[in-house]
Amino acid sequence: xxxxxxxxxxxxxxxxxxxxxxxxxxxxxxxxxxxxxxxxxxxxxxxxxxxxxxxxxxxxxxxxxxxxxxxxxxxxxxxxxxxxxxxxxxxxxxxxxxxxxxxxxxxxxxxxxxxxxxxxxxxxxxxxxxxxxxxxxxxxxxxxxxxxxxxxxxxxxxxxxxxxxxxxxxxxxxxxxxxxxxxxxxxxxxxxxxxxxxxxxxxxxxxxxxxxxxxxxxxxxxxxxxxxxxxxxxxxxxxxxxxxxxxxxxxxxxxxxxxxxxxxxxxxxxxxxxxxxxxxxxxxxxxxxxxxxxxxxxxxxxxxxxxxxxxxxxxxxxxxxxxxxxxxxxxxxxxxxxxxxxxxxxxxxxxxxxxxxxxxxxxxxxxxxxxxxxxxxxxxxxxxxxxxxxxxxxxxxxxxxxxxxxxxxxxxxxxxxxxxxxxxxxxxxxxxxxxx
Numbered sequence: 064x065x066x067x068x069x070x071x072x073x074x075x076x077x078x079x080x081x082x083x084x085x086x087x088x089x090x091x092x093x094x095x096x097x098x099x100x101x102x103x104x105x106x107x108x109x110x111x112x113x114x115x116x117x118x119x120x121x122x123x124x125x126x127x128x129x130x131x132x133x134x135x136x137x138x139x140x141x142x143x144x145x146x147x148x149x150x151x152x153x154x155x156x157x158x159x160x161x162x163x164x165x166x167x168x169x170x171x172x173x174x175x176x177x178x179x180x181x182x183x184x185x186x187x188x189x190x191x192x193x194x195x196x197x198x199x200x201x202x203x204x205x206x207x208x209x210x211x212x213x214x215x216x217x218x219x220x221x222x223x224x225x226x227x228x229x230x231x232x233x234x235x236x237x238x239x240x241x242x243x244x245x246x247x248x249x250x251x252x253x254x255x256x257x258x259x260x261x262x263x264x265x266x267x268x269x270x271x272x273x274x275x276x277x278x279x280x281x282x283x284x285x286x287x288x289x290x291x292x293x294x295x296x297x298x299x300x301x302x303x304x305x306x307x308x309x310x311x312x313x314x315x316x317x318x319x320x321x322x323x324x325x326x327x328x329x330x331x332x333x334x335x336x337x338x339x340x341x342x343x344x345x346x347x348x349x350x351x352x353x354x355x356x357x358x359x360x361x362x363x364x365x366x367x368x369x370x371x372x373x374x375x376x377x378x379x380x381x382x383x384x385x386x387x388x389x390x391x392x393x394x395x396x397x398x399x400x401x402x403x404x405x406x407x408x409x410x411x412x413x414x415x416x417x418x419x420x421x422x423x424x425x426x427x428x429x430x431x432x433x434x435x436x437x438x439x440x441x442x443x444x445x446x447x448x449x450x451x452x453x454x455x456x457x458x459x460x461x462x463x464x465x466x467x468x469x470x471x472x473x474x475x476x477x478x479x480x481x482x483x484x485x486x487x488x489x490x491x492x493x494x495x496x497x498x499x
Contacts, residue, residue, distance in 0.1 A: 111146040112159055112171060119153075119174055127189040130176050134197050144203050151212035154194060155179060155231065164219030178234045179227040187230050191237045198243055205243065213238075213248040220252070221262045232266045236273025239286055246290030253297040263298045268316035280320040295325065307367055333368040334379050337361050341383035341412075351411045358416070374425020377416055381429050384409045390439075399443040406447055410454035423461035426451070428471045435474040445482050452489075459489040 118137040122129035137143070143150055152160045157177035159167040166173075173180070178190045198204040213235060220228050238244045249270065252263040274283050287293070296304050303312060306329045313322035340361060344354045358380060362368075369375040384405075393401045417423050430447055434440040440447070451457045466479060466486045 108146060108149045108159060109167070109169065109171070111141060111149055112153055114141055115150060115153055116172060116174060119176060120172075122176070124175060125186070127176070127193045130190075131193040131196050134193070135200060138197075138201055143201060144207075147204055147207035148212050148215070150204075151194075151208055152216075153177070154190070155212070155216060155234070156227075160215065160219070164222040179223075179230045181230060184233055187234050188237060191234050191241070191243075195238070195241050195243050208238075209244040209248050213244065214251040217248065217251050217266070218254060218257070220266055221257055221260070228262075228266065229269055232269035233273045236270040237277065239270070239290075240274045240277035246287050246292045249290070249292055258298065258300055261300065261303075264300070264303070264312060265316070267295070267298050268313060268318055268321070271313075271318045271321050272316065275318060275320060280324050283321075284324060305366075330368055330375075333361075333365045334375075336365075337369070337376075337379050338383040338386070341380055342387045345384055345387035345409070351409075354412045355415055358412075372425065373419065373421035374429055377413060377422055377426045378429045380413060380416065381426070381433065384412065385433065395439070398439045399446070402440055402443050403446055403450060406450050407454070410451060410456050413451075413456045414454060417456045420458070420461055420464070423457040424465050424469045427457055427461065427465045428469070431471050431478055432473050434478070441474070441477065442481075444478055445485055448482060448485060459493060462486060463489055463493070 115137055118133045118141075119130065122133045149159055152158065153174045154176065155178045156166065157173040157175075157180055158171065161167050176190060176193075178187050181187045181190060194208075198208065216231060220231070223231070235244070235248070239246055249267065251257075252266060254263075257263040257266075271283065274286070278286075295309065299309060299312070303309065306326060310322040310326050313319065313325065337358070340357050341354060344357050369379060388401070388405050390398070390401070413426065417426055427448065430451070431444065434444045434447070448457070448462060452459065452462060462482075463486055466482060470479060
């Protein structure tokens with residue numbers, strides 16, 4: 064193709080290109096250096112603390128309603144969820160807690176509304192109520208309070224002055240009573256360094272005392288169960304882990320209701336263990352001596368358990384022995400014979416533990432109630448009583464006393480009538496012995 068003059072000149076190319084705008088970084092995130100990010104993050108908690116303290120400082124001293132209002136205002140601008148731990152540090156102990164349990168000393172003022180710095184229980188309560196209202200408003204604060212803030216404070220409890228530790232425990236008891244937190248936060252106090260010198264046991268008793276000032280013992284027991292605190296033994300030093308020592312501790316600390324509740328709970332647990340032990344030996348068809356030895360070993364391991372009422376021990380042993388019998392395999396017309404055979408076999412197990420008149424009358428009542436509840440055995444009651452009498456588990460005086468004024472209300476008239484002949488025989492025999 065021949066060249067023509069219409070071909071554009073080089074300068075024409077340059078004129079065709081118009082100036083265009085350069086790309087900008089608008090909307091593009093520029094990554095900072097890792098060192099700069101870490102340095103900034105290191106100072107963020109102190110920045111949050113300083114801003115929080117400015118809000119709190121504007122509230123008049125001692126005015127907890129104003130404190131709550133300032134905290135609500137702070138929640139609009141501050142990242143309370145991100146810095147919940149730091150916020151609770153400020154509101155509970157007055158400043159930021161460092162690893163090791165010391166307050167950060169960087170010249171920042173101490174929060175005058177801090178719970179542990181209040182002059183009395185009244186002010187602590189008002190502070191807790193302000194925190195409670197704040198946490199109800201911002202519900203995301205409850206979880207970090209229970210799962211991080213309180214456990215972190217408790218684990219350094221041994222380093223705190225006794226009065227501040229006492230106020231922290233008082234506040235915690237109120238928080239649990241209000242439903243703000245559960246006792247799950249207390250589990251951290253089973254650590255060895257807190258158990259030492261009775262720190263954990265003292266804190267636990269103080270928390271319970273504050274709770275019981277608001278709620279009942281039954282409600283405390285329920286709260287402990289729901290919070291996963293199922294055993295109080297790990298809060299005590301090894302030398303004070305016996306039931307008696309723990310009961311004395313709670314009584315001395317002004318919470319007798321806890322002492323009574325713990326005694327009952329230990330008694331129930333010990334009774335269940337005894338029943339399981341005796342039943343296991345009986346089902347294995349071990350001899351009388353082996354079963355009696357197992358019961359005595361249990362008594363040694365649980366001193367003071369099932370002492371009151373008088374029939375507590377024989378009641379548990381009777382229940383265990385009867386539950387080991389295979390009643391289901393017997394026909395209705397065989398029940399009486401089976402009952403008498405088994406009771407004859409196991410009466411020597413009961414005899415060593417029926418040494419007093421009270422325990423003997425108690426055993427008769429245990430058998431009475433058992434026969435009343437298991438109607439298949441109601442007709443066999445007089446014969447069962449004869450077996451127990453012949454094998455020295457109960458005396459004639461115990462049977463006569465039971466018949467005259469010691470019987471339980473369950474089926475009372477039926478059992479009294481059914482044993483009239485036996486009682487009459489024993490009374491006549493007693494009269495003959497007196498004449499001789």
